[in-house]
Amino acid sequence: MTQTLLAQPLTAAAFTPFGDVLDANGAPDKLINADLCGRYHDRATLDFADGRAGISIFDAVPRSLPYAFDLVERHPEGSQAFVPMHQNPWLVIVAPDAGGRPGDPLAFLVGPGQAINFHKGTWHGVLTPLHAPGLFAVIDRIGAGTNLQEVRYPAPWRVIA
Ligand SMILES: NC(=O)N[C@@H](O)C(=O)O
Numbered sequence: 001m002t003q004t005l006l007a008q009p010l011t012a013a014a015f016t017p018f019g020d021v022l023d024a025n026g027a028p029d030k031l032i033n034a035d036l037c038g039r040y041h042d043r044a045t046l047d048f049a050d051g052r053a054g055i056s057i058f059d060a061v062p063r064s065l066p067y068a069f070d071l072v073e074r075h076p077e078g079s080q081a082f083v084p085m086h087q088n089p090w091l092v093i094v095a096p097d098a099g100g101r102p103g104d105p106l107a108f109l110v111g112p113g114q115a116i117n118f119h120k121g122t123w124h125g126v127l128t129p130l131h132a133p134g135l136f137a138v139i140d141r142i143g144a145g146t147n148l149q150e151v152r153y154p155a156p157w158r159v160i161a
Pocket residue numbers: 073080124125126127
């Protein structure tokens with residue numbers, strides 16, 4: 001039986017158990033470049049275990065709401081950051097861990113000027129743009145092993161906004 005999930009606007013507070021929200025809200029940590037640039041310094045917890053950091057470009061097919069999914073995944077060996085190369089809203093799905101399996105998911109709408117970083121081991125849906133171009137810079141672990149655990153929920157979830 002499909003369960004419906006209402007996507008919430010993304011906030012750093014709500015995302016804390018799952019990762020970091022990156023944005024340029026409020027005063028910068030420092031002004032650089034002759035005070036012509038604000039630096040929001042060191043805002044994410046990156047972890048690549050025995051691997052190294054890599055930057056890849058993802059060109060993902062845009063999805064539509066209502067969005068049905070049953071697959072979530074996690075990266076036991078590394079964090080994963082999604083930095084949009086556009087200003088459109090997109091969807092992030094996360095879930096708490098429940099004894100090594102994903103618990104009930106939460107859905108967030110990511111707004112313009114926001115990026116996210118999943119902490120190592122956070123259950124999440126795959127990259128889900130809602131508009132073209134689905135272009136993102138992705139910072140995650142490059143290294144040996146699969147670093148990917150995928151689980152399908154017994155029944156699909158349906159995300160609305
Ligand atoms: N598999 C892959 O590189 N992408 C996923 O990790 C994802 O979260 O979209």
